[in-house]
Amino acid sequence: MADILDAPAPSNIPEYSVSEISSAVKRTLEGAFSRVRVRGEITEMKRYPSGHIYFSLKDEAGKIAGIVWKGSVSRLGLVPENGIEVIATGRVTAYGERSSYQLIVEKMEFAGAGALLAKIEMLRVRLAEEGLFDEARKRPIPMLPRVIGVVTSPQGAVLHDIRTTIARRFPRDILLWPVPVQGEGSAEKIAAAIRGFSTMPADGEIPRPDVVIVARGGGSLEDLMAFNDEGVLRAAAACTIPLISAVGHETDTTLIDFVSDRRAPTPTAAAEMAVPSRLELLGDVTQKGGRLTAAVARLMAEGRLRVTGAARGLPDIAGLLGQARLRLDDRAERLRMAPDNLLRMRRAEWRHAAERLPHPKVWLDGLRSRLDEEGRRLSLGLPQLLSLRRNALTLSAQGLPTGLRHRISLLRQTEARISARLSPAPVLSGQREARARLEGLSARLQSVSYQAVLERGFALVADAGGQPVTRAGGIAAGDALTLRFADGAVGVTAGEAEAGKPAKAPRPRQAARQGSLL
Structure with a gap:
């Protein structure tokens, strides 16, 4: 239990x-x-x-x-x-x-789009603060690139639109870097493609693009998120090649549009930005060529009119040249004759001046006579002057105080001493010394005068130009010579050389030099 x-x-x-x-x-x-x-x-x-x-x-x-x-x-x-x-x-x-x-x-x-847009906005604000969207860092697109790089999907209509647009406007080489434009890993591959184009060598085997187009077709906000990726944006900002973004349709906006150098609303518009229209360029060149030709023709016409107007005011060039040539010939002839004329004129002036100059002996005799006259007048007038001064002092001393008379006595003694020094004997002695010096200088002047040499029996030989001849080697047979003696000149003609001695060749006649009193 x-x-x-x-x-x-x-x-x-x-x-x-x-x-x-x-x-x-x-x-x-x-x-x-x-x-x-x-x-x-x-x-x-x-x-x-x-x-x-x-x-x-x-x-x-x-x-x-x-x-x-x-x-x-x-x-x-x-x-x-x-x-x-x-x-x-x-x-x-x-x-x-x-x-x-x-x-x-x-x-x-x-x-929801709100969360996605909030994420994009936070990234936009952060990159804007870093300066990735600044206009100052954006580069110009080259006018006519040789090679155009394209980052897009190899399938779809985007690549076809870019190719057909470039071929229609101005055919250029296109280098495609195929990438997925949406889905897992697309952002990393797009960024790698941009960096790959940027790091290509300029002289490599594959030509380096001059401009890069990043493009894709339209889509939802989620489909375009690869172009809002931070890695893609930083790769686009660091790209060394000018970059054009063409993402989505005209109403679509992604962050790569703010980073790129140019933003195109569609891929077709991006191709139009990359290359100019050849037809438009040809038309522009033709128009500018026509305007340039017309401008040059207008300038030529205006210049021709100015030259024609200026030519009317100019004198006859041939006449001016002829007159100038005549003046030049006349001046040349006068210049050629000027030295000889000047020498003849100066020689005549010197001869005229020499004829007017007194003979040194006559000049010395005149000086001697003036000196004798002055000495005679001084010897006669000085004693009378001293006597008059003495009498004046004697008369003025009468009636004066003792002190003043003593001073006058002292002055009289001083006067006596001066009179003794200025007596005729010393004056005549100084006069004789001056006359002796003058006669000595006259004798020296007379001794160096060529006239004194001629007085001793010598003769001065001169050529036809009046120049002295000092060597026999300078005289040729038949030369006209002038022999100047003390009392006149005689013209002679040179004869043959002495026997046994060959005649020397005449020396060249020198240019006329300055004349001489000889």
């Missing part, structure tokens, strides 16, 4: 093992939530080396763990980041070993 009482009461609650409960929960979750869309903000995101992505989705009241397996990352549709609100599509499953559940995500999309 006691054993029956101690036994546990029978229960109708079923008994499960832990694994059974975990399996049941897992089946229930996967059956009830086999395909769900969960909206929330990504947080605690981690990307493991294996390629799997672990994160959590949260809202105001809860949080759920999420996993993106490696094989689904490329098909995810966007790059997950902490802080963005997304709508994750997948299935809910349980992990029995930890008694937890999570969301296996196969696809993600932004939770």
Whole structure:
């Protein structure tokens, strides 16, 4: 009875093992939530080396763990980041070993355009603060590039539109760098293509583009997100080649439009920006050529009219040259004759002056007579002057005080001394000394006079030009000579040389020199 009482009461609650409960929960979750869309903000995101992505989705009241397996990352549709609100599509499953559940995500999309635009706006503000959108850093597009680089998808109408537009306007070489323009990894490949064009060598085997076009067709905001990627924007800003962006249609705007050097509304417009129209260039060149030709013709006509008007006011050039030539010949002839005329005139002037000059002896005699006369007058007048002065002093001293008479006595003594010094004897002695010096100078002058030499029996030989001849070698037979004696001159003719001595050749006649009194 006691054993029956101690036994546990029978229960109708079923008994499960832990694994059974975990399996049941897992089946229930996967059956009830086999395909769900969960909206929330990504947080605690981690990307493991294996390629799997672990994160959590949260809202105001809860949080759920999420996993993106490696094989689904490329098909995810966007790059997950902490802080963005997304709508994750997948299935809910349980992990029995930890008694937890999570969301296996196969696809993600932004939770509405507002969140996506907010993300783009935050990136735009940050890059604008760094100066990537400044107009000062934008470069001009070359007028006629040799090679045009294109970054776009090889499929679709974008590449076809660019090719046909360039071929129609001005055919140029096109270098295509094919890239995907949307989806997982498209942003990295677009950035790599831009950097690849920028780093190409200028003299490499493949020609380096002169301008780069980044283009794609239209699409939704999510489809154009690759061109809002920060890596693409920084690659476009660092590109060393002028870059034209042509993403979407005319109403579509992406951040690469702010970074690029030029923004085109469509790929066709980008091709039109890259190359000019050949027909328009030809028309412009033709028009400017015509205007230039007309301007040159007008300038030539105006210049011809000015030259014609100026020619009317000019005198006869041939007549002026003839008159100038006559004046030149006349001046040359006068210049040739001027030295001889000048020498003859100067020689005549010197001869006339020499004839007017008195003979040194006559000049000295005149000086001697004037000196004698002055001495005689001085010897006669000086004693009378001294006597008159003495009498005047004697008369003035009478009736004067003793002191003044003493001073007059002293003055009289001084006068006596001066009179003794100025007596006729010293004056006559000085006169005689002056006369002796004068006679000595006269004798020296007379001794160096060529006239004195002629008086001693010598003769002065001169040629036909009046120049003295000092050497016999300068005389040729038949030369006219002049022999000047003390009392006159005689003209002679040179004879033959002495016997046994050959006659010397006559020396060339020198140019007329300045005349001489000799």
